[in-house]
Amino acid sequence: MNNLEKAIDRIKVLECPTGELENRVVSILEDYEVANRDKITINRDEQWDRQGLEAYSAIISGNKEQQITVLAKSGLDDYVATVIDVYIN
Numbered sequence: 001m002n003n004l005e006k007a008i009d010r011i012k013v014l015e016c017p018t019g020e021l022e023n024r025v026v027s028i029l030e031d032y033e034v035a036n037r038d039k040i041t042i043n044r045d046e047q048w049d050r051q052g053l054e055a056y057s058a059i060i061s062g063n064k065e066q067q068i069t070v071l072a073k074s075g076l077d078d079y080v081a082t083v084i085d086v087y088i089n
Contacts, residue, residue: 004066004088007032011070014083018074021081025058025070035060045069053084 007029016024022042030037039061048055053071060066067089072081 003032004034004068007034008068008086008088011068011083011086015080018078018081021070021072021083022056025056029058029060035062054081057089 010028010032011025014021014024014028025042026037026040029035029040034040041059041061043057043059045055045057048057048069048071050071053073056070056072058068058070060068069087069089070083071085072083074081
């Protein structure tokens with residue numbers, strides 16, 4: 001299993017305050033040495049929203065650009081975000 005796959009496994013179990021989701025994903029990718037923080041861009045990607053889930057795209061720049069999509073669901077009070085799925089595009 002490579003570092004990106006290990007990072008994805010960690011992101012799949014992520015629960016955090018809604019406003020911290022992007023930063024937590026970047027930190028995990030950095031912790032697993034997928035890329036440095038300055039090589040990772042995360043954007044809200046509404047075109048991939050589905051069934052109450054919000055999509056975020058993480059673009060990892062480098063010699064080979066990679067992209068992962070994170071699908072998360074916000075709790076009832078919109079305070080806690082729970083990652084439901086993560087996949088490589």
